[in-house]
Amino acid sequence: AQTVTQSQPEMSVQEAETVTLSCTYDTSESDYYLFWYKQPPSRQMILVIRQEAYKQQNATENRFSVNFQKAAKSFSLKISDSQLGDAAMYFCAYRSQYDKVIFGPGTSLSVIP
Amino acid sequence: GAVVSQHPSRVICKSGTSVKIECRSLDFQATTMFWYRQFPKKSLMLMATSNEGSKATYEQGVEKDKFLINHASLTLSTLTVTSAHPEDSSFYICSARLPAGLARYEQYFGPGTRLTVT
Numbered sequence: 001a002q003t004v005t006q007s008q009p010e011m012s013v014q015e016a017e018t019v020t021l022s023c024t025y026d027t028s029e030s031d032y033y034l035f036w037y038k039q040p041p042s043r044q045m046i047l048v049i050r051q052e053a054y055k056q057q058n059a060t061e062n063r064f065s066v067n068f069q070k071a072a073k074s075f076s077l078k079i080s081d082s083q084l085g086d087a088a089m090y091f092c093a094y095r096s097q098y099d100k101v102i103f104g105p106g107t108s109l110s111v112i113p
Numbered sequence: 114g115a116v117v118s119q120h121p122s123r124v125i126c127k128s129g130t131s132v133k134i135e136c137r138s139l140d141f142q143a144t145t146m147f148w149y150r151q152f153p154k155k156s157l158m159l160m161a162t163s164n165e166g167s168k169a170t171y172e173q174g175v176e177k178d179k180f181l182i183n184h185a186s187l188t189l190s191t192l193t194v195t196s197a198h199p200e201d202s203s204f205y206i207c208s209a210r211l212p213a214g215l216a217r218y219e220q221y222f223g224p225g226t227r228l229t230v231t
Contacts, residue, residue: 043204043224043225043227044222044224101147101159101220103157105155106155106156
């Protein structure tokens with residue numbers, strides 16, 4: 001069975017600085033997807049970024065980028081130029097090609113003005 | 114992107130009663146929907162996979178007689194918490210999966226339903 005681990009329950013970052021959230025996963029599959037979701041206080045799940053395992057190039061979405069290391073089964077999220085609105089719970093998630101999404105335990109990110 | 118709605122957003126019910134939560138895909142047809150439960154400051158826990166026109170597949174440890182799931186149409190799945198007790202109080206989130214061939218099975222999440230059982 002696949003598992004997703006986030007070793008940082010809480011992180012904080014100064015406004016305008018950069019922060020990296022860690023995620024590791026375990027799978028025996030070769031084709032899968034990895035995601036970072038943001039959950040603000042409203043509790044709505046927001047997709048931040050997506051990475052297909054077959055793509056070697058790291059995904060980027062504006063201030064958000066990932067470091068995908070397939071052999072190491074590592075998938076970290078880098079947030080550049082942090083903003084107050086980035087404060088939220090961040091969940092790393094795994095999905096095999098046709099199956100359900102499995103979430104990590106989450107990292108609570110605080111942004112310090 | 115695709116939109117998924119949930120109704121109600123909040124519900125309070127008395128212990129022993131049943132409550133139904135609806136999950137709708139507003140602008141696409143979803144043959145598969147998922148139901149999650151989230152405790153405060155915890156991650157999302159998958160409860161069941163709901164397939165249109167067939168029985169739901171429940172995750173280990175989830176009581177199927179307590180959490181009834183019906184996926185009667187391609188845009189609607191319902192979760193009924195039967196004989197609710199205070200320990201069923203939680204945040205319930207659904208997600209809907211795009212059909213085969215589109216965006217490689219991307220899923221979209223509803224805004225969630227906060228259930229409080231008194």
